[in-house]
Amino acid sequence: TFDTRELQRLDSAHYLHPFTDHAALRARGARVIVRGDGIYLWDSEGKRIIDGMAGLWCVNVGYGRASIADAVHAQLLQLPFYNSFFNTTNVPALRLAALLAELSPGAAFQHVFFTGSGSEANDTVLRMVRRYWQLAGQPQRDILIGRRNGYHGSTVAAASLGGMAGMHAQGGLPIPGIHHIGQPSYAEGGRGMSEAAFGLAAAGWLEDKILELGPERVAAFIGEPVQGAGGVIIPPATYWPEIRRICDKYGILLVSDEVICGFGRLGRWFGCELMGFQPDLIAFAKGVTSGYVPLGGVLVGARVAQLLAEQGGEFQHGFTYSGHPAACAAALENIRILRAEGLVERVAQETGPYLKACFAALATHPLVGHAETCGLAAALTLVRGKGAGVHDCAPFAPQQAVGMLCRKHMFENGIIMRAVGERMIVAPPLSITTAQIDEMAERIRACLDLTLDEVTA
Numbered sequence: 001t002f003d004t005r006e007l008q009r010l011d012s013a014h015y016l017h018p019f020t021d022h023a024a025l026r027a028r029g030a031r032v033i034v035r036g037d038g039i040y041l042w043d044s045e046g047k048r049i050i051d052g053m054a055g056l057w058c059v060n061v062g063y064g065r066a067s068i069a070d071a072v073h074a075q076l077l078q079l080p081f082y083n084s085f086f087n088t089t090n091v092p093a094l095r096l097a098a099l100l101a102e103l104s105p106g107a108a109f110q111h112v113f114f115t116g117s118g119s120e121a122n123d124t125v126l127r128m129v130r131r132y133w134q135l136a137g138q139p140q141r142d143i144l145i146g147r148r149n150g151y152h153g154s155t156v157a158a159a160s161l162g163g164m165a166g167m168h169a170q171g172g173l174p175i176p177g178i179h180h181i182g183q184p185s186y187a188e189g190g191r192g193m194s195e196a197a198f199g200l201a202a203a204g205w206l207e208d209k210i211l212e213l214g215p216e217r218v219a220a221f222i223g224e225p226v227q228g229a230g231g232v233i234i235p236p237a238t239y240w241p242e243i244r245r246i247c248d249k250y251g252i253l254l255v256s257d258e259v260i261c262g263f264g265r266l267g268r269w270f271g272c273e274l275m276g277f278q279p280d281l282i283a284f285a286k287g288v289t290s291g292y293v294p295l296g297g298v299l300v301g302a303r304v305a306q307l308l309a310e311q312g313g314e315f316q317h318g319f320t321y322s323g324h325p326a327a328c329a330a331a332l333e334n335i336r337i338l339r340a341e342g343l344v345e346r347v348a349q350e351t352g353p354y355l356k357a358c359f360a361a362l363a364t365h366p367l368v369g370h371a372e373t374c375g376l377a378a379a380l381t382l383v384r385g386k387g388a389g390v391h392d393c394a395p396f397a398p399q400q401a402v403g404m405l406c407r408k409h410m411f412e413n414g415i416i417m418r419a420v421g422e423r424m425i426v427a428p429p430l431s432i433t434t435a436q437i438d439e440m441a442e443r444i445r446a447c448l449d450l451t452l453d454e455v456t457a
C-alpha cells in the first residue's frame, strides 16, 4: 500500500514536471501511477485506469511483459554497459542494428545510429544532414524545413525542428537555419477543396518555401507521417508522395520522424510504408523498446550512408548511451514479441478497423464533430454545433477549454486520453483486444456525456 498524501507532498516539494501546469498540479495533487498490466494502470489509491495513450504513445506491447524484464536483467548481469565509441561495440547493439536493417522499409536502411531518445535522434538528424552536405561538397546547404505543430522533441535542435509556437516562445527558438511550413490538416485548411487536392496544395507549400529560401541552400525536410502531438493530423493520401517528388526535384533529403508511427502504430512497421513514400533517414524511439527502457536512433538509407559510413571519416557525434546493451536487449525482445504475436498485422487487419468503427459510432455523439483514425491512433473533435462535413461544425471558443474539461472527466473516470485543444486523442497499446476497445469506447461515451452536461449546464 502507498501513502498517497505523503507521495504527493514529496512530489509537490521536489518534482519539476515536464509539460505540466504546476499551479493546476498543486491544486489537485499528482496522480501516482504504481503498476501496469496489459492496457491497464493502477494508481496509489488502487484505482484501475485504461491507458488510452500507451504511456506517451510508446508502450506498444502493453505493460507487464516479464520476458523484456528478463532480457534486460540477463544483459545487466552479462555486461551492464559498454559504448560503441573508438572502434568498440557490443553484442545486443550490433544484433539490433542488423534486425532493424532487415525490418526497415524495403530493407533499404542498412545502417543505424543509436541514441537515447527521440529528441537525440532528431538532433542527430540535423547534424547528420549537415555533415552529409559537407561531404557532398555543398556545405551551403544547411537549412532544414519542418512544419507548424510538428513535434520532434525537446532538445534545442529538436524543439527548433518542431513547430510548437509555445515551445519556441519560451526558448528563443528556432535556432538559425530552420524554417517551417503549414501542417496538412484538411479540417483546418481544406475548405472548398477535395482531400486529394488539399494534399497536393499542402505539399506545394514546401516547394514555395524551397523557392523562397533558394533550393541550393535547403538540406532537408522533416515531418511525422501522421502528426502525433499536433493532434493526430492524418494527411490526405496525395500528400507524402508529392513531398517526395518535390524533395527529389531539388535534391533535398527527406526525413521521416517515426518516433510515434514506427513499430506498428499505423499497422505497418513504419508509417512511411502506409503513407507511400521512401525517406532518406528515419528517426525512431518509443516503440522500439515499448518504452521499457530509453532507446532511439536514426535509420540511414544508402544515399547518406554511402558518404557517411563509407567515405566520411569520423562523424564527431555520439552519446554515452548510444547502443546501450541493456536497452538494445529490451528492443530485441520487444521486437520478438511484436512479431510473434503479429501485433503490427493485427493493427492493420483487426484492431485498427475495429477502432475506426467504434470511433465512427462515437462521432454520432452531440459533442463530437468528427472522428479520424489511422491504425491505433485516433482523434475525436469536440464541437459546439455539429455540421454535415468537417468544415461545417461550429467550434468551441478556445478559452472555454472544453478539451481539458473532457480530459478531466476521463481522468476521474478511469481512462487516460490526451487533449490537444478540442481534439481528444487515443493511441492505446497495440496489444489491446477488440473487447477492450469496446470497454474503452463505452467509457469515452460516458465521459462525453458528463462533459456535455457540464458544457450545457
Ligand code: PLP
Binding pocket: 056, 117, 118, 119, 120, 122, 151, 152, 153, 154, 224, 228, 229, 257, 258, 259, 260, 285, 286, 296
Ligand atoms: N518525435 C516525435 C514524433 C515525438 O512524438 C517525440 C515525443 O513525443 C519525439 C520525437 C521526442 O522523443 P523523446 O521524448 O524520446 O525525446
